[in-house]
Amino acid sequence: MSGLSLKGIGKTYGAVNIIKDLNLEVIDGEFLVLVGPSGCGKSTLLRMIAGLEEITEGTLSIGDRVVNELPASQRKLSMVFQSYALYPHMNVRKNLAFGLGNQKMSRAEINERVADAARILQIEPLLDRKPRQLSGGQKQRVAIGRAIVREPELFLFDEPLSNLDAELRVQMRVELAGLYNRLGTTMIYVTHDQVEAMTMASRIVVLRAGKIEQVGTPHELYTKPKNLFVAGFIGSPKINLFEATAQVADGQASVHMTDFGDIPLTHPVRSGALTVGVRPEALKLSDNHPMRTTGTIQLVEYLGSEIFVHVKLPSGNVILVHASGKELHKAGETIPVSFEPQEAHVFDAEGVLIENTVKDPAS
Template structure:
């Protein structure tokens, strides 16, 4: 188990800055997930840690030792690639042993390690096969096995589930979590799938345009996104963003204008009357009256006209408008008897409201 530290790390491809000053400390044994939209630099950052991309400036330390110039294989890291990158001409055993042979490890030791890893991953019966003869899930295991045999201090995963079908993806996700629990190594995992991020991570790092927007535990990020981008990126269905204006700003509360009505939130805002703000409400936190829900102490959002309904069985998702035509998505538990054209009165508990200023940053705690 080893810690990892990034200090003011940057990366430029020619004139393009891909990573623009990343500071991050990862504790030993932690499972950290990098998420962000494509092009945010999450894979590049992972590859810089791996040693596949040179670091333009800043420091990378593994277990306290600076690693910027150290060859990839000597950093004590192992990587699982998106395409698995199994050597097509080598069988499974050889795929796993190749790195150890390169390191000139004695044969018996190699054999012990390969068989142990194969045992953990239950691929012992596949050792003689070539990658071509394996299913996607089996290839995935071999790719992980190739990482395990090297007994790395840090595991790096680059979107490892993106080539699997939905069912296998869930299954493998659980297995990776179990693997982390079993061997306790530090793991860094890149994905654009926020469900993977939420389910796997001890800590999520949200990246945008080469900058860390926020890092913290999955629930921290869900509950207290620091800005509108993070709020919109984490959570499904996506958070609703409603344009509101400050009607009155008091010491311990604020009155907002929304769709011709006023609502009061018990939190101060640092802006005066008339200032435009964004109110963020997660679809699953909205309560709809007239559809079986009750909202004893929620703040009313007004009347919601349903345009379209998606029935997922366990959840009913309604898409529609408020009175001022602002779109709203509402996710209700269970199976509700609502249909397009229905008008519902919707509200939300005050503590579930997120306010974002004009600079898109979160206001309040």
């Protein structure tokens, strides 16, 4: 396989437009995560790639071959469903072998492939059980096993971990990442959980209302969100947002923040309302950085290695500061808060990032 190409993809149900003019290149061998709030069209997009959903407009190509009209079974892909979709009346062995039997493969080869998959996923002792005799995590493994026995060129995952409890989800995340490293096959993974996206993806596609908001590596999305939506969606705890105004004085453009004062800008901007985003870990509980103010601690969430401190600023804004668990603070304390101006993400009135605008104070 040589990547996947989506050009001008659209999907309508009756009069409802779910996905509009979507363009995306999936690089061969990458782990691409589609993430977005529910109803953003990410599952529909995945199902269109799978061949379970008709493509209303645009072209979908695998390699240089347009596959719009190709049935799901001929797209050389496997899919893992949120519900696992295990055949309840077949034991694990038969579940794994079902897809191979359809390909009229020899008994011996089927047995070999099933044994391999069972070994990789450590489900050998479960082969003679029925799905109802399995735990959620085991079912998930079998579902993945059913996908890998077919040795597809592309794996599709539709929220595969959402039915698992938190602990198991973390464990399966690690296993999936391990599986990806081992197989090196292209994977497209749908989730609404940005933590899953951040931890597993080579690249993330953030979707909203059927449109791509941003595509990039987890690091790019976190450090350079293109707009307010991505800034707010990626990162946990969430980015702090401040209302601000653009102003120009003596030919020097700057952003005025009520609590922290002015951030100087390199390029002129139109004056008016802006939004400034600062990540919780960029805020420091000290007055060592240029942008500073004083606030009152409302709540301290202690997590051992780290703390989340809710600080009320003079303007009445409550912000979240992420600090080390070694720092000791308690509610009611008055405390300085400061940050470096380069840490500020400035968005215009439409929520679009104003790039390269923050002036380095050293220059």
